Structure formats: structure tokens, C-alpha cells
Amino acid sequence: MIPIENFLILSAILFAIGFYGVLARRSAILILMAVELMLAGVAINFIAFATYLDADAFSGLVFALFVITVAAAEVGLALGVVLRLFRERRTANVDEANSLKW
Amino acid sequence: MGMEQAWVLPAIPASLFVLIALFNGLMPRRGDFLAILGMLTVVALVFVIMVDFTQSFEGGLFSPGTANAYAFDWINIGEGFFFIEFSTYVDAITMVMLPVVTIVALMVLVYSTGYMHGEPRYGWYFAVLSLFVAAMLTLVISGNLIQLYLAWEGVGLASYLLIGFYWERQSAAEAAKKAFITTRVGDVGLLIGIILLWRATGTFDIQEIIAAATTGQIGETYLTVAMIFLFGGAIGKSAQFPLHVWLPDAMEGPTPVSALIHAATMVVAGVYLVARFSPVYAEVLIARDVILYIGLITAFMAATQGLVANDIKRVLAYSTVSQLGFMFVALGVGAVGAAMFHLFTHAFFKALLFLGSGSVIHATHHQEVEGLGGLRHKMPITTVTFIIGSLALAGIPIFAGFWSKDEILHYVSDDNAFVYVALAATALLTAIYTTRLVLLTFFGEPKDHHAYDHAHESGPAMAIPLLILAVLATVAGFFVFDQVGEALGFAGGIGYLVYIDHPHEFTTVDWAFAGTAAGTSLIGLIIGWAYWHGDAERARRARLWAPDMHAFLVNRWYMDNMYQAIINRVILGLAGAVAWFDKKIVNETGVDGGAQTVGYFGYRLKFLQTGKIPNYALGMAVGIVALTVVAISG
Numbered sequence: 001m002i003p004i005e006n007f008l009i010l011s012a013i014l015f016a017i018g019f020y021g022v023l024a025r026r027s028a029i030l031i032l033m034a035v036e037l038m039l040a041g042v043a044i045n046f047i048a049f050a051t052y053l054d055a056d057a058f059s060g061l062v063f064a065l066f067v068i069t070v071a072a073a074e075v076g077l078a079l080g081v082v083l084r085l086f087r088e089r090r091t092a093n094v095d096e097a098n099s100l101k102w
Numbered sequence: 103m104g105m106e107q108a109w110v111l112p113a114i115p116a117s118l119f120v121l122i123a124l125f126n127g128l129m130p131r132r133g134d135f136l137a138i139l140g141m142l143t144v145v146a147l148v149f150v151i152m153v154d155f156t157q158s159f160e161g162g163l164f165s166p167g168t169a170n171a172y173a174f175d176w177i178n179i180g181e182g183f184f185f186i187e188f189s190t191y192v193d194a195i196t197m198v199m200l201p202v203v204t205i206v207a208l209m210v211l212v213y214s215t216g217y218m219h220g221e222p223r224y225g226w227y228f229a230v231l232s233l234f235v236a237a238m239l240t241l242v243i244s245g246n247l248i249q250l251y252l253a254w255e256g257v258g259l260a261s262y263l264l265i266g267f268y269w270e271r272q273s274a275a276e277a278a279k280k281a282f283i284t285t286r287v288g289d290v291g292l293l294i295g296i297i298l299l300w301r302a303t304g305t306f307d308i309q310e311i312i313a314a315a316t317t318g319q320i321g322e323t324y325l326t327v328a329m330i331f332l333f334g335g336a337i338g339k340s341a342q343f344p345l346h347v348w349l350p351d352a353m354e355g356p357t358p359v360s361a362l363i364h365a366a367t368m369v370v371a372g373v374y375l376v377a378r379f380s381p382v383y384a385e386v387l388i389a390r391d392v393i394l395y396i397g398l399i400t401a402f403m404a405a406t407q408g409l410v411a412n413d414i415k416r417v418l419a420y421s422t423v424s425q426l427g428f429m430f431v432a433l434g435v436g437a438v439g440a441a442m443f444h445l446f447t448h449a450f451f452k453a454l455l456f457l458g459s460g461s462v463i464h465a466t467h468h469q470e471v472e473g474l475g476g477l478r479h480k481m482p483i484t485t486v487t488f489i490i491g492s493l494a495l496a497g498i499p500i501f502a503g504f505w506s507k508d509e510i511l512h513y514v515s516d517d518n519a520f521v522y523v524a525l526a527a528t529a530l531l532t533a534i535y536t537t538r539l540v541l542l543t544f545f546g547e548p549k550d551h552h553a554y555d556h557a558h559e560s561g562p563a564m565a566i567p568l569l570i571l572a573v574l575a576t577v578a579g580f581f582v583f584d585q586v587g588e589a590l591g592f593a594g595g596i597g598y599l600v601y602i603d604h605p606h607e608f609t610t611v612d613w614a615f616a617g618t619a620a621g622t623s624l625i626g627l628i629i630g631w632a633y634w635h636g637d638a639e640r641a642r643r644a645r646l647w648a649p650d651m652h653a654f655l656v657n658r659w660y661m662d663n664m665y666q667a668i669i670n671r672v673i674l675g676l677a678g679a680v681a682w683f684d685k686k687i688v689n690e691t692g693v694d695g696g697a698q699t700v701g702y703f704g705y706r707l708k709f710l711q712t713g714k715i716p717n718y719a720l721g722m723a724v725g726i727v728a729l730t731v732v733a734i735s736g
Contacts, residue, residue, distance in 0.1 A: 023719055094715045101713030 007048035014041030028082045028092045032075060039071045103147065104154035105192040106171040108243045111147060111200070114140050116236035119229050126225025134215050137228040141208045141235065148200045155197055156590075170245055170309065186306060189245035195377050198442045199242040202449040203367050205574070207235045209567035210362040213457050216563030217358055217464055227267065231362070234260035238367050242374060246306040247296045250375070254292065254339065257368045258285050264363065265355040277351035284348040288338015292375075295332030298324070308378060315382040322386065329382060329389040333396075336372025340426050343400040347662055349423055350407075353415040357460030360415060365422050365456050366449035373429045373445050380438045394434025398524055401427025403659060405531035409538065410645075410655045412470045414459040417539050421495060422452055424532060428510055431525055437513035444510055447502035447578045451494035454571035458488035461560045461568065462543060466553040476548040480557040483565050485544045487572040492540050494575045496533035497623040499616070502579035508619045509582065512612065526622055533626020534633075538641075541634040 014037055021034025043064040050060025086092055103110075118140045122133040129136065170191050177186040211231060218227055237256030244250040259282075266278030300306055302324060303314040315325055336342070341349040352364050363369070376383065376393060383390045401424045408420035425448050432441035461484040468474055478485040494503035507529060515522040548554035559565070580586045633640040645652050654660065 019723070023716060023723060026716075097715060098713030100711075102708040102711050 001052075004048055004052045007044060007052075011041040011045040011048065014038070014044065016041075026093050026095055028085065028094050029079075031094065032078050032082070035078075036071060036075065039067055043067045103150050105151055108151060108171065108190045108192050108196075109188070111144055111151075111204075111243065112236040112239035114144055114147075114236075115232040115239070119233040119236060122225055122232060123229035126229065129225070132225035132228070134211075134224070134228045137232050138208070138211045138215070140232065141204065141211050144235070144239070145204045145208055148204050151192065151200070152197060155192065183304070186248045187246060188249060189307065190243045191245035191309065192243060195374065195438075195442060196242050198446055199370075199374060200239075202370075202446055203235065203238050203242065206366040206449055206453045206571075207231070207238075207362055209453065209457070209571055210358045213361075213460070213564050213567040214356075214358045216561050217460055218356060221356075223267070227264075227356070230260055230263045230267075231359075234264070234363060234368070238371070241371055245308055247299070247308060247311070248306050250308075251289075251292065251296060254289065254335065254371060257363070257371060258282060258289070258339070261285075261352070261363050261368055264359040265352050267355055267359070271354065273351075274354040277348075277354040281348040281352050284345050285338040288335045288345050291331045291334020291338070292336075295328050295330075295335065298328035298331060302328070312379065312381050315385060325382070326386040326389050329379065329386050330392055332379065333372075333376060333389065333393055336375050336430075337396065338372075340369050340372030340430070341400075341423050342372070342396050342427065342430060343403060344661070346400055346404065346423050347658070347665060350411075350416050350419045350658070353413065353419050357415065357456060357463060360419070361453045361456035361460070364419065365452040369422060369426060370429070370445050370449070373426065373433065373441060376430070376433045377438050377442055380433065380436070383433070384436055390434055390436065392434075393430050394518075394521065397427045397430025397432075397434055398521055398528075399427070400424070401431060401528045402524060402531075405528045405535065406655050407658055408535040409531065410652055414462065414470075414474075414539065414543060415456070417535060418452070418455050418459060421455075421532065421535070424528065425452070425495075428507065428525070428528075431521065432510040432513060435513050435517040435521075437510065440506065440509040440513050443582065444506035446581070447494065447506040447575070450571055450578050451491045451501070451503055451575035454487060454491035454568065454575050455495065457564070457568055457571065458484050458491060461564055462488075462557075464560060464564070465557045466550075467556065468550065468553045474543045474549065474553065475546040476544070476554060477557055478544040480554070481544075481559045483559055483568060487568040488544065489540060490572045491575055492536045494579075496536045496627060497529055497619060498627070499620045500576065500579075502575050502577070504616075504620065504623070505579035505582045508616050511619055512615055515615070526619075529619070530622050530626045530629075533623045534630045537627050537630025538634045541630065542638065546636055546638070 018034045018037030018039075018041060021037065022031055025031050025034060046060040046064045046067070050058055050064075082092060085097055089096060115137075118137055122129070122136060126133040170189065172187055172189050175185070175187045177184065179185070211228070214227065214231070218224055221227070234257060237253045237260055241250055241253035241257060244253055262278045262282040265281050266275050268274045269278070296306070299311050299320075302320045303311050305311065305314075314320060320328075338345045349364060349369070353360055355364075383393070404420045404423035404427065408417050408424065411417045411420060425444070429441045429444050429448075432438075432444060461481065462468075462474070462477060465481060465484075466474065466477070490501065494501035497504045497507045511522065511525060511529070514525055560568075633644065657663065
């Protein structure tokens with residue numbers, strides 16, 4: 001068997017890349033893609049633990065399915081918001097959506 | 103109906119107050135007859151109670167002929183720890199006060215129908231007079247100190263309302279305020295005394311406190327302090343030095359009010375209080391000496407001021423203060439009987455004098471004696487009754503004042519030679535200023551012919567009370583004789599009625615002593631006649647000879663100026679300091695400062711909200727990392 005640490009490191013790397021992307025990207029759509037990466041990392045983490053710790057208890061696998069479902073719904077909503085923002089501001093640049101300030 | 107139902111006595115005027123105050127617009131004659139009928143009922147009931155009293159009374163302040171009746175408990179905290187009830191207590195002192203209050207009140211009420219005719223707020227006047235009588239009656243029958251204090255404040259309220267009856271006049275409003283505040287200063291002392299006594303004995307009941315004090319259950323220093331504070335209330339209410347300044351100004355009220363409240367009844371509340379506690383004062387002689395000397399100072403001071411006052415009512419006001427001083431001197435040497443007797447006689451002749459002066463004022467619309475004179479031709483009844491009252495005040499034999507003043511002087515001479523001489527000198531002054539008043543008002547040439555032409559004798563509503571009071575001023579003094587007392591059903595004269603340890607034998611009057619007292623009064627009369635008869639030439643020369651002394655007396659020994667200076671500098675200064683504290687520290691630093699601090703922090707923090715999403719994302723990230731660290735390490 002492949003040691004579990006490999007999967008965990010993989011999921012950590014994915015999460016970290018996604019995390020960096022959320023913080024450092026300017027385009028709204030790229031931020032959403034980074035969020036997807038974070039979710040993927042989290043899902044791999046759950047599946048690894050589910051498979052390796054107890055093969056009969058597959059709640060981790062079920063949770064990974066939930067994650068995918070929720071990710072899909074959330075991206076639908078988020079893209080709706082980004083579209084709206086684009087129509088108002090003619091830009092998807094997140095830095096320029098700063099009117100709710102002091 | 104007996105002593106147990108004594109609570110009915112104040113209940114009648116109290117309910118009449120409510121009725122007349124609320125509904126006088128609907129009543130015929132605005133309810134004055136209702137007040138008078140109520141008062142007549144009360145007088146009748148007083149006599150009924152007196153009959154009941156004489157049947158069981160055995161003499162003295164500790165006799166069993168007293169009735170202690172509880173109507174209801176009011177506050178009861180901790181099973182008797184703090185217990186206030188409504189209780190009545192009728193004894194010899196009460197029996198002296200009750201006829202005084204009720205008879206004079208009845209006379210004043212009848213008189214007022216004539217005097218106050220046509221005045222605004224006529225119905226309210228009778229309502230407040232009824233309230234006053236109710237409060238005063240509650241005061242004299244109350245068996246516990248809290249009820250007494252409530253009634254004490256009640257008479258003060260009625261006095262305030264009546265002094266300020268003509269409140270459109272600024273001076274009347276000011277006088278009412280001055281009266282209430284000055285007596286309030288004394289009332290603080292009274293309250294402190296009440297609380298001190300409660301702390302020592304656990305009860306407010308007067309007889310229980312007296313029993314505890316006389317059996318030595320209260321420490322002597324503590325008791326002395328408590329009794330001096332108690333006397334403080336008497337100083338305020340009975341206008342003794344240094345709180346006497348309100349009584350001359352109280353003359354701004356209608357004259358019948360001055361007769362009732364500021365001559366016969368309310369101002370003697372202090373005398374009543376001290377007399378009630380006289381067994382206790384006999385235990386703490388230091389406190390009694392305080393009473394003695396304050397009474398003496400007051401008596402002398404007021405008599406000197408009465409010599410130069412111009413307004414009739416002012417002279418009578420100073421005279422009242424002076425005579426109250428006499429009563430306190432008597433209490434100060436332990437002569438309770440003499441003090442109560444002087445209270446009894448003084449009420450009648452002073453009320454008579456005030457009502458007589460009201461008659462003069464009503465007829466001439468003048469109050470300054472400088473503008474009067476020769477009125478005996480125009481107002482015979484008033485003149486005769488006023489002279490009778492003056493003879494009583496001056497202490498001429500036969501009339502009531504002689505007997506009571508003689509008794510006081512007798513007791514004082516047994517005790518203290520200096521006090522006796524000073525008091526005799528004050529009696530001399532009394533005779534002098536009384537003569538001056540009579541001569542300037544009723545004799546001599548009229549100085550203001552307009553007033554003189556207007557003068558007319560008063561109607562029956564005013565004349566009849568004058569006559570009745572004149573009779574009383576003549577015969578009330580005979581109560582000193584035991585034969586008179588026995589004829590009325592008592593064990594003897596006043597000496598057998600009010601005493602602490604043993605009755606005073608009044609039947610054997612010391613004729614040599616009485617002769618001296620009568621002689622002093624006659625000398626005063628002669629001096630007064632010498633200076634003020636005719637056109638008062640000698641008096642004018644005397645005034646020119648000592649103008650500073652005259653100014654000193656006219657300005658009331660400059661005590662009002664002193665009080666005003668104290669108020670301006672001390673009280674208003676203190677008030678300014680407190681106002682500064684409130685404005686600068688509480689308001690600006692505390693309230694505004696707190697708001698400003700919050701605002702400042704808010705201003706600094708608001709720049710965190712940049713509106714940029716990456717900033718918010720960073721915030722979230724930092725928060726998550728921090729929480730994770732805390733979770734792992736914790």
C-alpha cells in the first residue's frame with residue numbers, strides 16, 4: 001500500500017496552492033478556481049482517511065460527495081454574483097469592488 | 103365617645119379639607135359654614151373627651167388617667183424591629199392643648215368669614231385652615247414620634263400655604279419660602295433626634311421612650327445629644343433664636359392666619375414637644391440648660407425688636423417670639439406646669455390681639471402705626487378688647503397673662519438669679535412696647551386722616567370672636583386656683599394637672615412676689631405712657647439720641663443680613679463648587695469623555711474596512727491560523 005502520508009501531503013499541497021490563489025489573485029474567476037482547488041484538497045484528505053483508517057466506515061467517502069455537490073452549487077451562485085458585478089463595473093477585478101468602505 | 107376615640111378629632115377637619123378643597127365651587131358661600139360647623143363639632147367633642155378625662159385622671163404626667171389607643175399598624179418590618187403605627191395618647195398636656203387649639207380655631211374661622219369676605223380663593227382658605235387644624239390636632243394627640251413628625255410637617259405645610267396666600271405679592275411668596283425653609287432646618291434636627299432615640303430604644307412610641315430614658319437605659323451623653331437635636335426642631339417651629347427670623351415675615355399672611363398659626367397653635371408645637379419629653383429633659387440637665395438660655399436670649403432679643411417696630415403685626419410677632427421664649431425658659435428650669443399654663447393664657451390673649459389688629463387693618467387698610475392714631479373714637483369694641491389683650495400681655499393683675507407670667511418668674515427665681523433678673527427685665531420691656539402699641543394705634547392724634555376717616559367698627563362676624571376672646575383673656579388666668587380647677591371637675595388648678603414629680607401648690611400665691619411682678623408691669627406701663635402718649639415727643643428725641651441702636655433694633659439685630667451673607671457666601675459658594683464639579687468632571691469628563699473615547703477608537707478602527715476583498719480574505723486567513731494555533735496548543 002502507498003503510505004497515507006503521500007495522500008495527505010498531496011491534499012495539503014493542493015489546499016495550500018488554493019489558499020495562496022484566493023489571497024493573491026485579482027480576477028474574481030481565478031479566485032473561484034482557487035477555491036475549487038481548496039475543496040479538492042479537502043476531499044482527497046477525507047477519502048484518504050476513510051480508506052486507510054477503517055474500510056467499512058465509508059462516511060469519509062460520503063462526505064467527499066457532499067463536498068463536490070456543495071462546490072457545484074456554490075460556484076453557480078458565485079458566478080452569478082461575478083456576472084452581476086461585471087455588468088455593473090465592466091471589470092472582474094476584485095480590487096475595484098471596494099465601495100463598501102469607510 | 104371618650105379618650106379612646108380621640109382620633110375622630112383630626113379626622114373631621116381632615117375630611118372637611120378634602121371636601122372644601124375639591125368642591126368649594128359648588129357649595130353655597132364656598133363652604134365656610136361647613137368648616138365652622140365642623141369646628142363646632144370638634145369643640146363639643148373636646149368637651150366630651152374632657153369629661154371622660156376628668157373621671158379617670160389622677161394628676162401628673164405619669165398618672166393612669168391617660169388613654170393609649172392604637173388604630174392600625176402601618177409599617178412592620180422584621181417583627182417589631184421597625185414598627186410604625188397610628189396611635190393616640192391623651193394626657194394632661196393634651197387636655198391643655200385641645201381646648202386651646204379648637205377654641206381659638208373656631209374663633210378664627212368665624213372671624214375669617216368677615217375679614218376674608220370678598221377675597222380671592224375664599225374656599226381654598228377655609229380648606230387649608232381645616233387642614234391645619236387637622237394636622238395640629240394629630241400633633242397633640244399623637245402617641246409616637248413618626249406620627250408627630252408627620253403632623254409637624256403638616257402644620258408647616260399649612261403655614262406655608264397660608265403665609266403665601268396672597269402669592270401674587272412677591273414679599274408674601276418670599277416669606278412663605280423663608281418660613282418653610284427655616285423650620286425645615288429645625289426639622290432636620292428633630293428627625294435626627296427621633297432616629298437617635300429609635301436607635302437607642304428600638305421604638306417610636308413616646309411613652310416607651312420616656313420610660314426607657316428615665317430608667318437609665320440610654321447612655322447619658324447619647325441622650326443629651328438626642329434631646330438637644332429634638333429641641334432643634336422646637337427651635338425652628340417655635341421661632342427661637344437663631345431660627346426666629348421667619349416669624350416676623352410670616353405676617354404677610356392674612357391676619358386670622360397669624361392669629362391662629364403664628365400666635366396660638368403652630369408655634370407652640372415646640373413647647374408641646376419639649377413639655378411632652380420633660381421627664382426625659384429632667385434627666386439631662388445640660389440639654390435643659392440649653393433650652394433655658396436659648397429661650398432667654400430669644401425672649402430678650404425679640405422684646406427689644408418689638409420696641410421699635412412700626413407695623414402692628416410685626417410688633418405682635420416679636421411679642422409672640424418673646425413670649426415663646428418665656429415658655430422655653432420655664433421648661434428650661436423644669437416648670438412644665440408653668441410653661442403649659444403660659445401657653446394656655448398666651449394663646450387666648452395673643453389671638454385676641456391679632457384679631458384686634460386685623461380689625462384695625464380691615465377698617466383702615468393700614469398696618470404701620472406711624473399712620474394710625476386716635477382710633478378709639480371710631481372703633482370702640484376693638485379698642486376695648488385690644489386693651490384687655492394688651493393688659494393680659496403686659497402682665498397686669500386680674501388678666502390672664504399676669505398669673506402665668508408670675509408663675510414662670512416664681513419658678514425661675516427659685517432656680518437662677520441672673521435668669522430671673524433678665525426675664526424680669528424682658529417682662530418690663532413687654533409692658534413698655536405693649537403700651538407703645540396701644541397708645542400709637544388707638545390714642546393720640548390721627549396721623550393719617552384718610553385712614554382715620556375710613557375707620558369703622560367691624561361687623562358682628564369679627565366683633566363677637568373679639569369679645570369672646572377678651573372674656574377668655576380675662577378669666578383664663580383663674581385656672582391657676584385650685585378652687586376653679588375643682589369646680590371644673592379636675593383635681594385642682596393647673597398645678598394639679600401638669601406636673602412631673604409633685605403638684606405645685608398654686609392656692610397659696612406668694613403675694614409679695616406677685617406684687618413685685620405686678621409692680622414691674624405697672625412701671626413698664628408708666629414708662630410707655632411717658633414716652634409715647636400724645637405726640638410721642640420723648641420717643642422721637644430718644645430715637646435721635648441713639649440712632650445706631652435704633653437702626654440695630656429695627657434691622658432685627660442684623661440677623662437677616664447675616665443669614666443672607668451666609669447664604670450668599672457659604673451656601674451659594676458651595677453650590678457653585680458642586681455645580682463646577684458636575685459640569686466639568688461628571689459631564690465633560692465622565693459622560694462626554696466616555697462618548698468621545700468611543701468615538702476616537704471608532705475613528706481609528708474604521709479604516710480597517712477598506713472594502714477590498716483580498717484584505718478581508720487576508721483577515722480571515724489570519725484568524726483561521728490564529729484559531730488553529732490556539733486549538734492545537736490549548
